[in-house]
Amino acid sequence: MSELPRLYADHLARDRRRSVHTVRAYEATATRLCGFLTQHWGEAIDRAALAKADTADLRAFLAQRRGEGLTNASAARELSAVRGFLAFATGEGTTPRLKGPRVKKGVPRPISPDEAVALADDVADDASEPWIGARDLAVLLLLYGAGLRVAEALSLTGAVLPLGATLSVTGKRDKTRIVPLLPQVREAVEAYVALSPYGTARDAPIFRGAKGGPLSPRLVRRAVQGARVRLSLPDRTTPHALRHSFATHLLGRGADLRALQELLGHASLSSTQVYTQVDAAHLLDVYRNAHPRA
Known part of the structure; x- marks a missing residue:
C-alpha cells in the first residue's frame, strides 16, 4: 500500500493544523481510495497514478462506499477528503470535478x-x-x-x-x-x-x-x-x-x-x-x- 496516506496525514497535522479526529478520518479515506484504485486498475498507486484518476474513477469509489451504507452527509465528507488527498498528492487544481451528494444543512437545536x-x-x-x-x-x-x-x-x-x-x-x-x-x-x-x-x-x-x-x-x-x-x-x-x-x-x-x-x-x-x-x-x-x- 502506498505511503501517501500517511504523508497526507502528516501534512494535515503539521501544515493544516487539523484536529486528531480529522487527521485520522482523512487518512482512513485516503487509504481506502488507494486500496480501491489498486484493485480497480490492477497496479501500484503512486503520485503519477493518482494524477490520472478521473471523475469516473471517483464515482466508482463513492458508489462502492455508498453500497457499504454511507449516508449523504458521510459521502460528502468522504468526497471532501478524497479531493484534499488528490490535491496533496498531485498538485492543487488538478483534481477531477465531481459534484457531491446534496446534504440538507441541519439547524442547531438548543435547549432552554x-x-x-x-x-x-x-x-x-x-x-x-x-x-x-x-x-x-x-x-x-x-x-x-x-x-x-x-x-x-x-x-x-x-x-x-x-x-x-x-x-x-x-x-x-x-x-x-x-x-x-x-x-x-x-x-x-x-x-x-x-x-x-x-x-x-x-x-x-x-x-x-x-x-x-x-x-x-x-x-x-x-x-x-x-x-x-x-x-x-x-x-x-x-x-x-x-x-x-x-x-x-x-x-x-x-x-x-x-x-x-x-x-x-x-x-x-x-x-x-x-x-x-x-x-x-x-x-x-x-x-x-x-x-x-x-
Whole structure:
C-alpha cells in the first residue's frame, strides 16, 4: 500500500493544523481510495497514478462506499477528503470535478436556560463523590456559560489558573480566542479545583477522571445522557447542545453576529449565521403558540 496516506496525514497535522479526529478520518479515506484504485486498475498507486484518476474513477469509489451504507452527509465528507488527498498528492487544481451528494444543512437545536441549568445540577447531584460532582458541574457550565466545545473545556490546563474575568481558549486548528467568564462559571471551576485530589500542575489537565487521568469526553456524554433520561429532556440534549444554547440565547438577547463569531471561535461567519435561523424559528414557535389568530 502506498505511503501517501500517511504523508497526507502528516501534512494535515503539521501544515493544516487539523484536529486528531480529522487527521485520522482523512487518512482512513485516503487509504481506502488507494486500496480501491489498486484493485480497480490492477497496479501500484503512486503520485503519477493518482494524477490520472478521473471523475469516473471517483464515482466508482463513492458508489462502492455508498453500497457499504454511507449516508449523504458521510459521502460528502468522504468526497471532501478524497479531493484534499488528490490535491496533496498531485498538485492543487488538478483534481477531477465531481459534484457531491446534496446534504440538507441541519439547524442547531438548543435547549432552554432552565433546562441547561437543571441538566448541570442533576449531573452534579448524581456523581459518586463530591469532587466529581463539582467537576461535572464546572465542565457543563463552561459549555453553556462560556460556549466552549467539550474538547476545549477538557484540554484546559493548570496554566489558566488563577481564573480572571476572561479565559484564553485554544480551539480548532490551534486558534486561540478570549472568552469572558461569568462569575457563576468561575466559581464552579474554582470550587472543583479546591476539591480535586489531583492538584493543578501548569502542564496537566484541570479536569481529571476518577483515577487521575484526563477526563474523557465519553464520560461527559454518558453523564449528560443519564441526566437527560432522569429529567425527561429531549434527545437533542447533549453536551454540544449546551454550546448551541449559549449562542442562541446570546443572539436572542441582541448579541452582535461578529462578536458571537469571535466568542464561538468560528473561522467563517457563515458558521455563526446558522443561529439566526434558530432564533427566527423560536420566534415563530412563540407566535404560533401564543397568538390568538395563529
